[in-house]
Amino acid sequence: MGGEAGRTVGKVALITGSTRGIGKSLAFGMAAAGYSVVINGTTETGVERTVREIERRSGTAGKVIGIAADVGSHEAVQAMVDTAIEEFGRVDVLVNNAGIVRDRISYKMSIEEWRQVIDVHLHGAFYCVYACLPYMKEAGSGSIINMISTAGLEGCPGQANYSTAKAGLVGLTYTLAQELLRFSIRVNAVAPAALTDMTAPFIQIAEEKARMKGEDLPDYWKVGDPEDLIPLFLYLAEPPSTVTGSIFSMNGTRWSIWERPHPIYTFSKEERWTSDEIAAKIDRLTK
Template sequence: MVRGRAGAGAHGTPQAHRRRRPRPRRGGYRVAREGDDGARGRSGGVTDGKALAGRSAIVTGGTRGIGLAIARLLAEDGASVVVSGRDAARVDAAAKEIETLGGAALGIVADQSKREDCERLVEAAKESFGRLDVLINNAGITRDQLLVRMKDDDWDQVMDTNLRGVFLMTRAGAKVMMRQKSGRIVNMTSTAGAMGNAGQANYSAAKAGVIGLTKSTARELAHWNIQVNAVAPGLIETDMTAGISEEAREGLLRQVPLKRMGGVREVAEVVRFLAGDGAAYVTGQIIHVNGGLYM
């Protein structure tokens, strides 16, 4: 089921949004030509001085942690932002928080592992804001366990959300972006996907799959002026790491040259760059944000 919230005072399903459809905004990314100093202009867009003015973005898993930090930065840069998650209260709170920054916000309750929810999420964004310029595939789960103790369900749930869900969202979003002939897709992978991690065979395999998916879709979608990249966080202060014991934390930090955990905004700033005009010549790349944990 997909529930939504569009702007102040507008509650209900995506169908309710269609009855109050805002005038579509002009935006997008122009095609940079050889010799350009960057794709700074917008294809017919207007700007109020903010880098992403006139553009719209979806952030899956955008209700807390890294996802919410990303949504906030994109909104600060002028984008209309759709946040999705499974918890209705958190979705609503995130949308309200983004609205306090002065941006248009839409909160959608959706399960990224379900094709119907992914398609409805993209359609709701397009109906509400007229286009889709930025897709951030951030939603993810963990079901950590040693390999020989891992249940089939632990494997399947992580693969369904963390890999299949990224595929489903990318496919749905790419169809809109191909018609626009522009777009940015940023997938959240992990250091674990590059180096592996004991007790995370499912998570590491899914995140490694996201890396392969990112590179393949970057090659496929370049023809339509769509850049696809991934960001690989390391040890970041989030809900996922909050339960780590002090002893375990100290052991982990001994492996990090910078000797500290990262903050969610430090990850979000990299995503902000990839969504902006300065990344017009960047595609198929995996950018690690890990304090040197993996080089």
């Protein structure tokens, strides 16, 4: 990582939800690459433990501080960013990684379960962007990376709240990339798949179901390690990358660039369409 560290010395990365799982791995990787890193979590204990772990790791070129804050609170996020600026004077990279799940089929989901997930994933990401943008604009550069999910790209039964929040982050990514291009601030999103304490229970259930049926585990349940994601995030974080407004997915050694939604068929005529005419077109295409 010698070349990366040379580019990133003095740069600061704020990674939300970085006391465990993918966020924690990214914090280790970015610190090793030369970034000063702001660790975020919901508990002081988890934050302090992660900071100590990074500080103990040999070869870490950057500094690290930890801030316990609930990203679902605008006030808490603003205080977190203010502290980061007081300590380091800048924020160059924002990774919106914090997230929770409250999985339940839509017709059994409570309003509170809906609200909690939207607050952390969607509102929390915007609060972080809102707080960091003045400093990125002043610097004339920056990188925002939103952590999304294929659930937000394709839908997922039992995750109406999570899928909606992640789909919202896709729209936010596209919009911010266009708005912030003139300030040389790049905005991208990544849908990761990795074995973490959040995904492990679901994978174990899938493995048990496959075993009981005498079947192999479906490929989409076979995931890589969180560390596999580090090179992609390091690339997106800093020049020479110029990519913005793109959606990536990554699982182990397999990664993809996703195409934006676009019309696959377009129809027009002089007069207003009737329902029967529309039905005829759709029926012809779906048979």
